[in-house]
Amino acid sequence: MAIAVYLLERCTEKLNVHLTALLILVTSILIYALRRRDFSLPPGPTGLPILGNILQMIPDVHVKLSEMGKKYGDVFTVHLGPVPVVVLNSYEAIREAFVHRGSGFSGRPQTFMVDLIKEGRGLGMAQGNHWKEQRKFTLGMFRQYGFQNWDSTMESKIHDELENFIGELQLKENQPFDVHFLMGSAVSNITCNVIFGRRFEYTDSEFLYYLKLIDDDFKHYARTVFVNAFPCLRHLPGDLFWYTKTINHFQKVKDFVGRIITQHIERYDENNITDFIDAYIKQMRQEEQKNNSDTSFTLPQLQDLIWDLFLGGSETTTTTLRWALAYMIRHPDVQEKVYREISMNIGTEQPSFEHRRHLPYTEAVLAEIQRLANIFPLAVPHATTDDVEFRGYVIPKGTMVFPNIYNQHMDEDVWENAQEFNPMRFIDGDGQYYTPKQYIPFGIGKRVCPGETMARMQLFLFFTTMIQQFVFTSPNRGGDGPSLKGHMGITISPEDFDICATRRVPNASQSDIKLPFDTDMTNFDALADDECYLPVGKIESEARHD
Ligand code: HEM
Numbered sequence: 001m002a003i004a005v006y007l008l009e010r011c012t013e014k015l016n017v018h019l020t021a022l023l024i025l026v027t028s029i030l031i032y033a034l035r036r037r038d039f040s041l042p043p044g045p046t047g048l049p050i051l052g053n054i055l056q057m058i059p060d061v062h063v064k065l066s067e068m069g070k071k072y073g074d075v076f077t078v079h080l081g082p083v084p085v086v087v088l089n090s091y092e093a094i095r096e097a098f099v100h101r102g103s104g105f106s107g108r109p110q111t112f113m114v115d116l117i118k119e120g121r122g123l124g125m126a127q128g129n130h131w132k133e134q135r136k137f138t139l140g141m142f143r144q145y146g147f148q149n150w151d152s153t154m155e156s157k158i159h160d161e162l163e164n165f166i167g168e169l170q171l172k173e174n175q176p177f178d179v180h181f182l183m184g185s186a187v188s189n190i191t192c193n194v195i196f197g198r199r200f201e202y203t204d205s206e207f208l209y210y211l212k213l214i215d216d217d218f219k220h221y222a223r224t225v226f227v228n229a230f231p232c233l234r235h236l237p238g239d240l241f242w243y244t245k246t247i248n249h250f251q252k253v254k255d256f257v258g259r260i261i262t263q264h265i266e267r268y269d270e271n272n273i274t275d276f277i278d279a280y281i282k283q284m285r286q287e288e289q290k291n292n293s294d295t296s297f298t299l300p301q302l303q304d305l306i307w308d309l310f311l312g313g314s315e316t317t318t319t320t321l322r323w324a325l326a327y328m329i330r331h332p333d334v335q336e337k338v339y340r341e342i343s344m345n346i347g348t349e350q351p352s353f354e355h356r357r358h359l360p361y362t363e364a365v366l367a368e369i370q371r372l373a374n375i376f377p378l379a380v381p382h383a384t385t386d387d388v389e390f391r392g393y394v395i396p397k398g399t400m401v402f403p404n405i406y407n408q409h410m411d412e413d414v415w416e417n418a419q420e421f422n423p424m425r426f427i428d429g430d431g432q433y434y435t436p437k438q439y440i441p442f443g444i445g446k447r448v449c450p451g452e453t454m455a456r457m458q459l460f461l462f463f464t465t466m467i468q469q470f471v472f473t474s475p476n477r478g479g480d481g482p483s484l485k486g487h488m489g490i491t492i493s494p495e496d497f498d499i500c501a502t503r504r505v506p507n508a509s510q511s512d513i514k515l516p517f518d519t520d521m522t523n524f525d526a527l528a529d530d531e532c533y534l535p536v537g538k539i540e541s542e543a544r545h546d
Pocket residue numbers: 123124125135191308309312313314316317320375376379380381382441442443444446447448449450451452454455
């Protein structure tokens with residue numbers, strides 16, 4: 001099969017569009033006929049000769065795979081063109097594969113685009129010993145940064161950034177605006193602080209330019225799935241499959257990261273390690289001194305790792321916070337309950353991560369937002385690292401594996417009325433926050449998100465500080481507010497939307513707040529009687545009131 005694809009690839013570089021299409025047809029029929037080697041894979045839906053199951057999976061691949069799971073069960077196979085993908089559709093199957101059989105399932109698929117862009121470097125798409133070394137180092141640095149030696153903790157960096165961010169929101173009070181790139185800059189600045197040791201002004205046009213490139217790529221990357229299945233499609237005119245743009249954008253962001261690394265090398269002082277890049281350079285030099293030729297700590301590797309962290313750390317948390325605002329605007333009663341819990345338990349004190357123990361409803365709201373937003377519905381694709389025996393099948397080495405996280409978050413057996421926004425599902429009988437095991441927005445097992453702690457801290461501090469200080473509404477009077485239907489790219493992100501941020505007056509009665517227009521929210525007395533309202537009696541004894 002690989003030879004057929006290679007020959008097709010070489011030929012099509014020189015041929016026109018019609019001949020390319022013909023060759024794709026012939027080769028795909030050939031591949032389809034030869035696909036008998038897949039006999040050991042779990043069965044799944046029958047696909048078309050050329051496209052496999054691609055047409056059955058659009059527009060929302062995670063939804064379609066969940067539907068297929070009802071017929072084909074916990075584990076089944078689909079084909080993206082000629083490429084087989086094993087889908088893990090239940091929590092038990094994901095856990096069995098990623099936790100109990102973690103080593104065998106901890107690879108990443110070496111697709112055409114990933115090979116071209118990453119060449120096995122970085123962290124997110126690396127595998128083997130190289131990946132293990134880089135992941136261990138990264139996790140170690142994140143822990144150290146958060147809680148020990150560095151000049152200030154992660155939390156204080158987030159607080160500093162929040163001060164700037166809230167100041168900016170105040171300037172925009174009562175004017176409708178789209179918070180997208182302001183939020184993106186603020187969140188990204190925290191990652192930049194950890195890895196680059198610096199932040200960027202919100203008006204820095206170069207920085208904004210890179211954030212927009214990343215945003216564009218996250219939105220459109222899904223299109224490259226066709227180039228992965230049929231690399232020859234990249235020669236078609238018009239860049240329909242986002243191939244040229246992806247390569248160009250990724251290179252630009254990489255060059256930006258490269259320039260920052262060069263500055264670090266020029267001013268490197270081993271007695272003054274102030275950020276992630278410094279710490280990495282120190283490790284590189286130690287490996288050089290040991291003459292370790294097998295080391296994965298090299299300059300190109302550093303560039304790709306930083307690139308992964310910059311991308312991974314910026315877009316994901318920003319997208320989740322944008323979803324949070326969309327849900328709060330669509331559910332003003334919930335927004336008000338969050339405010340009241342914050343107000344009753346920490347008053348006007350600056351929220352700290354420790355406060356989450358006193359704010360179970362706020363935590364539940366954030367969890368419900370992450371459950372429904374499902375920003376990584378299929379996580380990041382895994383691959384088998386060897387021929388793996390699993391549930392009576394033999395999955396060949398290098399087979400792509402999709403964990404269907406979306407299906408866990410929408411499983412009606414776990415979440416009653418799963419489509420409904422109901423934070424109370426994360427509150428137990430004692431009024432405490434708890435999460436069912438099927439709630440896995442950061443994945444599980446050996447590849448679980450290394451930025452989880454950082455992300456949780458950012459989400460909690462941004463969310464509580466925003467709701468403590470502002471009422472968020474939609475300028476779209478009488479309309480429904482932001483759409484809750486997401487756009488599928490690398491992540492599922494909300495459509496752009498405008499907000500109004502109205503400052504709350506500390507210590508004033510709630511009804512003193514002047515909203516830009518009338519909403520049900522002004523009926524605060526009714527809220528107190530609302531049966532959904534969280535009983536906070538349990539934690540009131542520790543509460544500090546205004
Ligand atoms: C709300 C925010 C975030 C969510 C929902 C999220 C979710 C995820 C998920 C589902 C995965 C894939 C797990 C798997 O392959 O099974 C992942 C991987 C990853 N995430 Fe996050 N993430 C978030 C924030 C962050 C942050 C802040 C960083 C870094 C600063 C980060 C860095 C990474 C990296 C490097 C990987 C690849 C890890 C590996 O392959 O070993 N993420 N994330």
